[in-house]
Ligand SMILES: Nc1ncnc2c1ncn2[C@@H]1O[C@H](COP(=O)(O)OP(=O)(O)O)[C@@H](O)[C@H]1O
């Protein structure tokens with residue numbers, strides 16, 4: 001009996017969160033390690049289906065950097081990154097689109113539905129979901145000055161077709177978005193998935209933006225996990241090169257999303273089973289929260 005009462009208490013702990021979040025929108029960026037491991041795939045799918053069952057409008061944006069790397073390697077195409085963004089020429093762009101839209105998106109949709117979801121896969125081209133433009137990247141020149149760098153078909157989101165997402169949600173469907181945008185001339189753009197998640201969260205006025213990654217959260221120069229960082233500290237950590245590579249677009253898009261009205265932004269460890277539920281339904285949460 002004690003065991004059963006314990007179970008009931010665990011359920012009751014979630015009640016205030018369920019009350020607070022039912023009817024709200026959560027945008028979840030799914031990527032990194034959690035996409036590579038069968039047990040974690042199932043745990044992620046079940047977490048998302050649980051959220052939908054509780055009346056939370058979950059929207060998934062997935063990555064696929066490692067899968068793109070694998071295919072580029074198979075084709076003998078070299079790839080390099082600037083501040084966490086892949087330099088993308090026309091040939092690379094066609095591989096990126098093939099892998100993200102044709103392979104990864106369908107795989108994610110497949111296992112969400114296998115576990116009982118009503119997932120619908122979309123690229124930024126479907127219904128012009130992600131109208132985009134070329135992204136010029138601000139980087140440090142050798143003399144220390146700032147310069148804008150053209151890294152090819154890499155984009156930023158100009159406008160999100162929120163109508164399409166709301167239409168799917170009203171039918172209880174679960175949108176799963178591949179981070180490929182479309183320009184005014186119909187051209188494709190490779191967009192960092194964290195950036196897409198941040199823009200979609202802002203456009204939907206989301207309650208939470210949650211980025212799953214392959215590390216416990218954001219760490220300082222000594223490797224200590226930071227439970228919470230303010231936007232000002234974030235800029236300092238980037239300047240000091242404590243935050244580097246793929247972590248840069250993550251923290252920057254969290255800060256942008258908060259500025260545009262998203263209530264909370266979290267970077268959490270996708271290697272932990274049920275990471276999404278632990279973040280949402282426990283008092284302390286997990287990982288790093290970015291705060292204004
Ligand atoms: N300050 C930092 N704290 C944590 N991770 C960092 C930091 N700076 C750089 N990183 C790196 O960023 C990586 C996460 O970015 P990325 O590999 O692009 O993740 P994902 O594939 O989940 O999008 C971490 O594995 C880590 O190597």
Ligand SMILES: CC(=O)N[C@@H](CCC(=O)OP(=O)(O)O)C(=O)O
Nearest residue numbers: 031063064065085086191192193
């Ligand atoms: C411009 C840019 O860098 N786009 C990314 C898109 C995929 C992505 O963001 O995947 P992860 O979240 O798994 O890293 C890329 O080409 O790898």
